[in-house]
Amino acid sequence: MSFIEVEFLFFLPIVWMVHWLLPRRIGAQNAALLASSYLFFAAWHWKVLGLVIAGTIVDYLVGSYLGRTTGSKESATSRRIALATSLLFGLGALAFFKYEGFFASSINALLMSLGFSSSLPVLKLALPLGISFYTLQRVGYVLDVYWGRHPPARTFLDFAVFTSFFPQVTAGPISRASELLSQLQRPRHLTADLLARGAAAFLMGYVLKGWAGDSIGNDLVNPVFDRSTEFGVLAHWAGVGGYALQVFGDFAGYSLMAIGVGRLFGIELPVNFNFPFLSRSLPEFWRRWHITLNRWLFDYIFTPLTTSRGWFRGRIDTALLVTFLASGLWHGANWTFVLWGALHGLGMIVHRNWDEIYRGWCRRNRAWVQRRKSWWYAAFAWLVTIGFFVLTLVPFRSSNIGAATDFAARMFSSPGDALPPIGINVMLAVLVMIGYHLLETKHFAWCRERYFALPPFVRGLTYGAVIVFLMIKTPVASGTFIYQQF
């Protein structure tokens, strides 16, 4: 069951009513959320529940023990053993289900190329729903408790909801304990403001995912990537550019829907996308795109590697490469994702070194500071940043390295049709994506402010019009979420 499937249209109102009809006590509300969340998992496959519950029990027990022994020097070794047990269980399950096939087939291929015989079993396991997301959330919790940054969960029920809250379990946002667990430990109240903001976020998310992202994907991206040989150079550039918008619509849309559903239950989930296509540098892009994953990677991989007694203390470039390789591998068990991660790691290194050089110029001559604030520097920086991101989507979207190389070559030389037949729907969807970003800039902020200053019933009418539009243009269950498969 996902947000865009018809079952969800029945599931959500029922669990929402049950949640708010129960007494306004933490225990009752959290019990309703836990039952709903486990039902959500079971709707995908009931066997997944065993893995979710086992991981929750292990991390709850480990977290409680670490919390009890914080600051105790005598139990340093047993604390490390407890932490290792939790990490081994959580990351081990992720490695087994997500990467067993990838590593086994890669090792088999490597050994065979060296003349050895190798037949490690390649298990074709189904990836349990949300495992990449809830594993990181649980690992973050255990590390925060281990480092004394957050107290352990007060009750098993609170922690179980924290690790399985159904709006975010499919594809994030990946919450910190300080963000979500703290909200689950106090009674929640439904306000008109929360309800309105929740419904608006859900509707905007549905527009981005259910209509805009899927329209661009179905009518432009899929034909070009699936039948690459039939299209010319322009179609390949349009295809990969369209894919950038499709992924954004798909994932930012999902995240907005998750945030919207969370608000309906009185819970504020963290923002996951902050208008990434306005970025003027790669680091800025990664602070705006899939924010909760990137801050996780930064907090739990990059910073520990580069500070204190970390393996790469002071070697920021090496740590950047390792962090982005981990990001690539997290996205999928395929060499295309490893390549994608490596490209972004290298991109970050190039940017960092360029930044160092430029700052050297600034120290010598303040005119360089002003040049950096000019419109032409901003325009050039934006073009390089977004252009680089779009180009790296070629391996991200391709099924294997060979297909990626072939597609990249066709971006420069390819006979064939200029473009697949594109309807008004795709053009409108692209305009909506651009408009969505432009409204965030200072030049167009007045449009947004004037809209939200309109009387509620006028805004209600516009929401109604959007819903009618979506009902006409978007069949329910028309697609799947790209990030759900990660």
Place this chain on the structure above:
Amino acid sequence: MQPSDIRRLVIDWLDDNYHFGEAEALIGDDEDKSFLRNGVLDSLGFVKLILHLEDACNVQIDRKDVSPANFDSLLKVVTYVSAQLTKART
């Protein structure tokens, strides 16, 4: 090293590496203004500031302390480093 010296050290580092004479104006009167949310520092700069403080103040910053709770504003940095120096002396 006094808190005022640590404050100066951070301002000078920000000026030398990121804001070229404008750091103090950017931070303004509210010295607890978030570095990350107000564009004073990005996440890479955050790590570089920590490495600089370790070298310049001769303190060992523990991994568990590396978080915005201790380094996300001028006030937080000065408070944290002062406490570490006091701890090292006693």
